[in-house]
Amino acid sequence: MTTGAVATVRGDRSSADLGRTLMHEHVFAVSAALANDRPEIAFPDGKQAAVDDAVARLQRVKDAGIDTIVDVTVFGHDRDIPSLVRINERVDLNIVVATGFYTEDVPSKTFEIRQALARQRGGNFFVDVFVADIVDGIGTTGVRAGIIKCVTGAAGLTRGSKGLLRAAAIAARETGVPITTHSDPHARGGLEQLELFAAEGVDLARVVIGHSGDTTDLDYLKAVMDTGATIASDRFGYALPGTATTQERVAVIADLCNEGYADRIVVSHDAMLHTDWLDDGYTAAFPDWDPTFVPTTVVPALREAGVSDAHLHQILVGTPARLLACATPLPKERIDEQS
Ligand SMILES: [Zn+2]
Structure with missing residues (x-):
């Protein structure tokens, strides 16, 4: 990919054209096995209904002033x-997709075994796939991951x-x-992640520590940002018990902007427009958990809390563009011999 460009579902875009960006969302998060074998669990109302619903909800996101989401x-x-390609044909929004593996420990047995085989032969299956x-x-879509x-x-x-x-670190350097990331800020998880990335030669200015907004621990958040990394307050509307409320999340961002950290903060919802993880009974408890909540409610609240228009532009437009613009790959030699 050209340096500075951003891969999206509809092809490469200039980072300067991304506009207001939500950095951590999910359109479809559905187990491929369940989708194939038990579609009545994966898509209780049928897949077409899920596609239509995603189109309608993403159209509302666009209408609320968002131009790009990172899935x-x-x-x-x-x-x-x-499905994302079909959805994106019907709504004018940039969608950046990701690669990686979601697990707090070992990946699937398939990935684990393929990695063990690859390591025996001096390769790295995870890196190759990413x-x-x-x-x-x-797959055969031609859609390239951008994060x-x-x-x-x-x-x-x-x-x-x-x-x-x-x-992830090696693949980031090579591409x-x-x-x-997904992290647990209450366990100060971002710092440990950054330490590993730094040891692998990653430019920490190109790392977003996810779910940082769940905590109000300013010392921890500043320690993360002092490495050059960006924090994501990316669960607006999804205030799980034991995590910060919307008002607290807003106050934290306002405080950090006042202290000069406006260039290392992004926002999002971690919304899941369709997932087999959860059912309607669960999501009903979080009425604000919708990717329109930031543009319609959080942005006015941030303004009310004293965040300037320049800082809001930085958070919604400037920092996402800086992060998503593809950097020059670093030299290829791998330094992961011990894993
Ligand atoms: Zn997520």
Whole structure:
């Protein structure tokens, strides 16, 4: 990919044209096995209804002033790029897709075994798959991933997640795309992730530490941003018990902007427009958990809390564009010999 360009479902875009961007959403997150074998669980109302619903909801996102979303669904909760292509044909929105593996520890047995075989032969299966998704495209769609997602949970770096984070780092260096993570800020997980990425030679200015907005611990958040990394307050509307409320999330961003960190913050919802993880009974408890909540409610609240228009533009437009613009790949030699 050309340096500075951004791969989207509809082809490459200039990062300067992305507009207002939500950095962590999911359109379809559906197990490929369930979709194939138990479609009545994966798509209770049928797949066409899920596609139509996604089109309608994304149209409302566009109408609310959002131009680009980053869909960070990856292996492990499973992408459906052909459906995303069909959806995107009907709504004028840029969608950036991801590669990576979603797990807090070991990946699927298939990935684990293929990686063990590859390591015996001096290769790295994870890196090969991630790089192929970024360079060659996903399946037969030709859609290329524009970001790499990786995960640690409350237990932090585990035997399994270490190999995946290291592979994400190598693939990021070799392709120039950024990294975005799922982290547990209450376990200060972002710092541990960044330490591993730094050891693998990743430019930390190209890393987004996800779910950072779940905490109000300003010292932790500043420590993450002081490495050059960006924090994502990416669960607006999805205030799980024990995590920050909407008002607290807004206040944290306002405080950090006042302290000079406006250039290392992005926002999103972690919304899932259709997923077999959850059912309507669950999502009914989170009425604000919709990807229109940031543009319609959070942005006015941030303004009310004193965040300037320049800082809002930075958070919604400037920083996403900087992060998503493909960087020059770094030299190819791999330094992951111990994994
Ligand atoms: Zn997510």
